[in-house]
Amino acid sequence: MVPFVIYPPDWFELHSSIKSATYQDGKVFTVGVKFDILFHAMPITSSAIKKSRQDTVARERNRIIRDEYKKAAKTVRKYAEDGDMKKAQEALKEAYSKIDKAAKKNILHKNNASRRKSRLSALLKVKNAKPPVAVKKASKTAPKKPVKKS
Numbered sequence: 001m002v003p004f005v006i007y008p009p010d011w012f013e014l015h016s017s018i019k020s021a022t023y024q025d026g027k028v029f030t031v032g033v034k035f036d037i038l039f040h041a042m043p044i045t046s047s048a049i050k051k052s053r054q055d056t057v058a059r060e061r062n063r064i065i066r067d068e069y070k071k072a073a074k075t076v077r078k079y080a081e082d083g084d085m086k087k088a089q090e091a092l093k094e095a096y097s098k099i100d101k102a103a104k105k106n107i108l109h110k111n112n113a114s115r116r117k118s119r120l121s122a123l124l125k126v127k128n129a130k131p132p133v134a135v136k137k138a139s140k141t142a143p144k145k146p147v148k149k150s
Contacts, residue, residue, distance in 0.1 A: 018086075027112055029043055062107050065101065065102050065105060065107050066102065066107055068098045068101075069098035069099045069108070069116075072091065072099075073095050073120060075094075075095070076091045076092050076123070077123065079124055081127075082104055083127070085124070085127065085128050088124055089124065095120055096117055099113045099116055
């Protein structure tokens with residue numbers, strides 16, 4: 001467990017957006033109050049400070065990878081929507097790569113990665129499918145005659 005010091009709210013500047021109005025009879029009412037910062041945890045031991053620093057670096061690294069696979073998926077959807085299936089297939093390969101990379105680094109759970117890839121693939125499959133054409137089958141045999149019941 002990492003030790004932290006919890007400071008009281010009055011130690012920090014409280015960001016408030018207070019909007020008030022006045023009735024004709026002179027009464028004032030408040031429309032809304034919003035406090036952004038209530039408590040702030042500050043690491044005090046050297047191990048907690050180091051852990052905080054490591055978390056910041058890891059968070060930034062993970063954000064970059066997360067942005068990459070999200071942009072790649074968005075590109076696939078854009079090409080599929082525009083109807084450019086060739087570019088969509090190329091973008092799909094790139095998206096698969098980015099999603100697998102995120103799953104390998106535990107930014108995405110493996111099932112989440114699989115679901116994302118499956119949905120992208122299904123999207124292209126639906127967009128690439130040609131509408132069915134009504135075709136009459138030629139019958140090989142003559143129609144059967146009704147049987148008389150006696």
